[in-house]
Amino acid sequence: MKILSIASRNVFRNWRRTLVTTLAMGFAGFIMILFASLMQGLLQASERNAVLMDLGDIQIHASDYREDPDLYKMIENPGRILLALKQAGFHAAKRLYGFGLAAAGSTSSGVQLRGIDLSTESDVTQINQHLLKGSWLEEADPKGIVIGRKLAKTLGVNTGDELIFVGQATDGSMANDVFTIKGILKSVGEEIDRTGLYMVENAFRELMILPEGAHEIAVMRADRSMDLEAATKIATNLAPGYETLNWRELKPVIARILDLADSQMIILVIITYTAVAMVVLNAMLMTVFERIRELGIMKALGVTPWQLMLLVYAETFIQVSAAVILAGLSGSLLSRYFEHNGIDLSSLAEGASFGGVAIDPVWKAYLTPESVAIPVVFLFIIAFLAVLYPAIKAALIQPVKAIHHR
Amino acid sequence: MDMKIRTMAWRNLWRRKRRTYITAFSIGFGVLLSVTFTGVADDSYTKMINTSAVMGLGHVTIEPKGYNETPSLDKRLTGADRLREKLLQMPGVQDALIRIMGQAMLASANKSIGGAFMAVDPSMESAGQNLFIRSIIEGQLFSGTDSAGAVVGTTTAKKLNLSIGKKLVYTTTDVNGEIVSEIARVTGIFKTGVSEVDGAMILLPIDRVRSVLSYGPYDATLVSIVIKDQRRALKMLDEIDSMLDDPSREVLNWRETQSELASIITLDKAGNRIIQVLIGLLIAAGILNTLLMSVMERTREFGIMMAVGMAPFTLFRLVIIESVWFGILGLLIGVIITIPWYAFMHYHGIDFSGMIGSDYSASGVLIDPLVKIRLFKESAAWILTSVFTLTILSGIYPAWRAGRVPPVESLKEL
Numbered sequence: 001m002k003i004l005s006i007a008s009r010n011v012f013r014n015w016r017r018t019l020v021t022t023l024a025m026g027f028a029g030f031i032m033i034l035f036a037s038l039m040q041g042l043l044q045a046s047e048r049n050a051v052l053m054d055l056g057d058i059q060i061h062a063s064d065y066r067e068d069p070d071l072y073k074m075i076e077n078p079g080r081i082l083l084a085l086k087q088a089g090f091h092a093a094k095r096l097y098g099f100g101l102a103a104a105g106s107t108s109s110g111v112q113l114r115g116i117d118l119s120t121e122s123d124v125t126q127i128n129q130h131l132l133k134g135s136w137l138e139e140a141d142p143k144g145i146v147i148g149r150k151l152a153k154t155l156g157v158n159t160g161d162e163l164i165f166v167g168q169a170t171d172g173s174m175a176n177d178v179f180t181i182k183g184i185l186k187s188v189g190e191e192i193d194r195t196g197l198y199m200v201e202n203a204f205r206e207l208m209i210l211p212e213g214a215h216e217i218a219v220m221r222a223d224r225s226m227d228l229e230a231a232t233k234i235a236t237n238l239a240p241g242y243e244t245l246n247w248r249e250l251k252p253v254i255a256r257i258l259d260l261a262d263s264q265m266i267i268l269v270i271i272t273y274t275a276v277a278m279v280v281l282n283a284m285l286m287t288v289f290e291r292i293r294e295l296g297i298m299k300a301l302g303v304t305p306w307q308l309m310l311l312v313y314a315e316t317f318i319q320v321s322a323a324v325i326l327a328g329l330s331g332s333l334l335s336r337y338f339e340h341n342g343i344d345l346s347s348l349a350e351g352a353s354f355g356g357v358a359i360d361p362v363w364k365a366y367l368t369p370e371s372v373a374i375p376v377v378f379l380f381i382i383a384f385l386a387v388l389y390p391a392i393k394a395a396l397i398q399p400v401k402a403i404h405h406r
Numbered sequence: 407m408d409m410k411i412r413t414m415a416w417r418n419l420w421r422r423k424r425r426t427y428i429t430a431f432s433i434g435f436g437v438l439l440s441v442t443f444t445g446v447a448d449d450s451y452t453k454m455i456n457t458s459a460v461m462g463l464g465h466v467t468i469e470p471k472g473y474n475e476t477p478s479l480d481k482r483l484t485g486a487d488r489l490r491e492k493l494l495q496m497p498g499v500q501d502a503l504i505r506i507m508g509q510a511m512l513a514s515a516n517k518s519i520g521g522a523f524m525a526v527d528p529s530m531e532s533a534g535q536n537l538f539i540r541s542i543i544e545g546q547l548f549s550g551t552d553s554a555g556a557v558v559g560t561t562t563a564k565k566l567n568l569s570i571g572k573k574l575v576y577t578t579t580d581v582n583g584e585i586v587s588e589i590a591r592v593t594g595i596f597k598t599g600v601s602e603v604d605g606a607m608i609l610l611p612i613d614r615v616r617s618v619l620s621y622g623p624y625d626a627t628l629v630s631i632v633i634k635d636q637r638r639a640l641k642m643l644d645e646i647d648s649m650l651d652d653p654s655r656e657v658l659n660w661r662e663t664q665s666e667l668a669s670i671i672t673l674d675k676a677g678n679r680i681i682q683v684l685i686g687l688l689i690a691a692g693i694l695n696t697l698l699m700s701v702m703e704r705t706r707e708f709g710i711m712m713a714v715g716m717a718p719f720t721l722f723r724l725v726i727i728e729s730v731w732f733g734i735l736g737l738l739i740g741v742i743i744t745i746p747w748y749a750f751m752h753y754h755g756i757d758f759s760g761m762i763g764s765d766y767s768a769s770g771v772l773i774d775p776l777v778k779i780r781l782f783k784e785s786a787a788w789i790l791t792s793v794f795t796l797t798i799l800s801g802i803y804p805a806w807r808a809g810r811v812p813p814v815e816s817l818k819e820l
Contacts, residue, residue: 016698017698031680035677068517068567069565071516071517099517100520101585106579107476108511109520110510110522110606153475168513194602256763260761263761275689275692279692282425290703352666352669353770354766354768355767
């Protein structure tokens with residue numbers, strides 16, 4: 001207890017130095033917290049773009065469909081699986097996929113046809129709210145379609161324009177029809193942006209002559225806190241004979257980037273804090289060396305080396321604590337602000353993606369306990385490492401020499 | 407007098423050796439960090455830009471007007487061969503390639519997918535200027551410009567169940583907007599590692615595509631220009647533009663034709679800047695602290711100096727020069743510790759493929775997991791200037807304090 005009060009007096013004795021050191025630490029911590037929550041925000045948005053806009057948590061396919069996406073490789077009895085999933089507390093929607101050529105005016109582009117069950121899709125994904133222009137599909141308007149934004153650019157089309165689809169139906173006949181573009185999607189990811197063409201399920205079935213079955217069932221946990229692995233197991237058991245994979249298995253690149261985020265953050269924190277360590281080291285060295293005489297007298301009076309070391313550490317602890325409070329408060333406050341008021345990057349980052357998933361044009365922060373904890377914990381660790389040398393110096397002072405020190 | 411102040415400042419530095427070493431080392435460490443961050447960025451951006459450039463569009467692209475907005479096949483360049491001749495004579499141009507690029511539906515016996523094609527002249531193309539040719543893992547590029555060959559990506563091959571010698575049908579719209587199809591045989595399979603690219607792009611022989619699209623013998627949709635040094639792309643663009651002087655054509659740089667890549671680089675650059683500014687501020691805080699302390703503990707000394715007739719401004723200068731010495735010393739240490747690190751990172755690099763995998767892409771461009779450092783001259787100059795500016799700036803407050811020492815009172819102190 002005494003050590004703490006001596007330490008606090010020492011800290012305030014040279015308040016200017018304390019201020020500069022603490023501010024430097026606090027500022028570094030503040031930036032790191034902000035940076036961490038901005039990174040988290042970016043990654044969360046990517047995960048959301050991948051999961052909530054397209055993949056869902058879990059997908060079920062015919063066992064070799066993903067390898068070789070064939071119109072004929074279907075889930076034969078989607079109704080039964082959908083019902084079972086629903087009873088197990090999942091949201092699920094069936095989807096149909098086909099490929100073909102979309103032409104408008106004098107241009108054409110290969111497209112991926114996506115037949116959507118409107119009544120259930122909105123429980124699974126939020127793609128229906130992710131529109132750049134126009135409106136989402138409607139059951140009453142089977143000729144209305146929604147397309148990806150790069151596809152719209154390639155074809156030079158806008159909402160209200162007509163688009164011709166040409167492809168091959170299941171019976172080998174030519175499938176073609178004229179559709180009207182109802183809406184254009186915001187960026188979701190490379191594949192959907194470039195080739196995605198959404199239409200209502202019935203229009204798809206009629207066009208491709210596919211009365212039954214589904215190519216994919218997308219599943220979403222109704223209870224978000226449920227473990228993804230466990231949920232995948234349950235879903236696997238409900239769809240025997242089919243391939244059931246969660247989004248981490250479907251998009252390993254994104255999953256890997258998300259998993260790596262924390263370790264990348266730790267590396268960045270350590271690098272930045274090394275600069276902090278030098279500031280702390282120098283400041284504490286100064287406080288020790290200008291007090292050699294004083295510390296020598298303390299030692300002569302019977303203060304043990306351990307206590308002196310403890311004293312130096314207590315002084316550091318006080319400064320780091322102040323810095324951490326400063327950093328924690330300002331960092332989380334500003335992060336909270338950016339959680340609600342994203343940074344608009346639309347002029348800067350239009351259409352950018354990584355790992356095939358679009359980057360949101362409005363960059364919002366996401367404050368997680370880790371984004372505060374990692375910078376804070378590492379600030380303590382690094383400051384304490386930096387002070388090791390001055391603390392040992394203080395402990396090893398020889399009283400006789402020190403008292404004569406000038 | 408000047409000489410003396412400089413010597414005096416230098417000696418003052420060495421009165422507290424340890425402190426000086428730590429401060430100078432922190433500056434040196436800052437230089438190392440800055441070189442690392444900037445160098446990794448300089449190198450990876452260059453790699454990404456160059457990789458993207460050989461994926462079809464080059465650093466600079468000559469296109470028909472409006473093609474960049476809506477790349478439809480009815481827009482075309484005529485006389486592309488003469489254009490190429492002229493471009494190849496320009497200094498700074500590595501290569502100029504005539505290509506037809508467009509969207510197509512790719513189909514095999516009973517399946518079809520959406521894709522894109524790039525029609526090339528095999529005699530013009532080389533592995534160096536064409537990523538897809540470089541990435542061929544099976545078979546080879548078709549020979550002849552009017553053969554029925556095609557080179558497809560691994561994902562396309564898998565999806566359409568193709569292998570060497572198998573048939574592939576591509577369907578697209580011709581110059582009149584008519585839907586046209588043609589059969590090709592797979593001669594090669596490439597793998598770039600980006601599944602979106604491996605599952606969409608195919609290479610076709612250019613003259614065959616010309617006849618399919620009803621193009622003239624020298625028509626093409628674009629001339630893709632590879633510049634020796636990507637940083638000169640903008641300057642070269644102006645030169646090419648003035649040489650061309652044709653309102654029906656557009657000369658665009660990679661930032662315009664590959665805007666997604668440009669945005670990801672801009673984003674990354676911004677993040678990088680923030681970290682560097684932060685590190686700079688931290689180091690400045692360290693210098694400020696050191697100088698401030700050294701001024702404070704010399705209050706009495708400064709008082710005496712003033713009492714014997716030294717002007718306050720001279721004291722101010724003394725401390726500023728001390729901070730300049732710190733800057734020089736720090737840079738020196740920085741250079742000493744950075745050289746081996748730079749050499750290692752420049753020639754050897756660190757392989758992160760175990761961590762991020764070798765299929766990580768940004769805006770459809772593969773990112774090399776082997777991280778290396780390469781520092782452009784401008785970046786090096788920028789780092790040097792900022793280090794100096796920072797040291798001098800952080801010396802101002804302590805120097806001002808030094809110049810303000812009241813002579814009489816300070817002499818009274820112990």
